[in-house]
Amino acid sequence: MEKQLIINNTKVIIKTGDITEENVDAIVNAANSSLMGGGGVDGAIHSKGGKQILEECKKIRETIYPEGLPTGKAVITTAGNLPSKYVIHTVGPICNGKWSKNLEKQLYSAFYNSLELAKRENLKSIAFPFVSAGAYRCPKEKVATTAKKAIIDFIKYENSLDEIRFVLFSEEDFNIFIKSFER
Ligand code: AR6
Numbered sequence: 532m533e534k535q536l537i538i539n540n541t542k543v544i545i546k547t548g549d550i551t552e553e554n555v556d557a558i559v560n561a562a563n564s565s566l567m568g569g570g571g572v573d574g575a576i577h578s579k580g581g582k583q584i585l586e587e588c589k590k591i592r593e594t595i596y597p598e599g600l601p602t603g604k605a606v607i608t609t610a611g612n613l614p615s616k617y618v619i620h621t622v623g624p625i626c627n628g629k630w631s632k633n634l635e636k637q638l639y640s641a642f643y644n645s646l647e648l649a650k651r652e653n654l655k656s657i658a659f660p661f662v663s664a665g666a667y668r669c670p671k672e673k674v675a676t677t678a679k680k681a682i683i684d685f686i687k688y689e690n691s692l693d694e695i696r697f698v699l700f701s702e703e704d705f706n707i708f709i710k711s712f713e714r
Contacts, residue, residue: 532705541686542694547705550698551579556654557617559645561662564599564622566592572660576618580611584618603640605648619645623663630673638663638674642681650691658696661704675711
């Protein structure tokens, strides 16, 4: 399933699929602070992308983020064997079913900082997964609304990207996303 929107000349694509198969400049990884891999999208990216990604993550830990990547920040590595050129690793908040202004702020930053990093690297297309909507258990509708806010603000204030994709793993998640964009 796929839906295309145009927002201020930027193509926004909402689709079902496996993000590791997306052919874009950068796919975003819903990582954890350790940057050492895990389950969900993170596990799929590291296992299909190969060890090059982990090697670069280790370098980032040794240099700029010895204590781990803080929630809401983003870093970039190459994408190893994946079809995309880069992986942008971000860390969304852990909600455990709850929601608050602070969690919203952290999640907004995860989306916005990933977009800004793509801009800094002169990238033209980016694909996001449903950050924090899996193991971190943030309410899915809230994640979709926060993602929408972040991308609309980015497009409005400092757009540089030709295409922003959201790649959802199930039809149910796709429908939640579509609803938030129609509001
Ligand atoms: N392509 C697209 N979406 C996927 C894929 C895939 N290949 N695999 C899973 N999803 P999660 P989080 C969906 O748990 O909530 C990891 O262990 C999945 O259905 O990957 O931010 C990390 O290391 C869900 O909708 O990310 C962290 O410890 C969405 O991706 C922690 O999980 C996000 O689920 C991060 O948790």
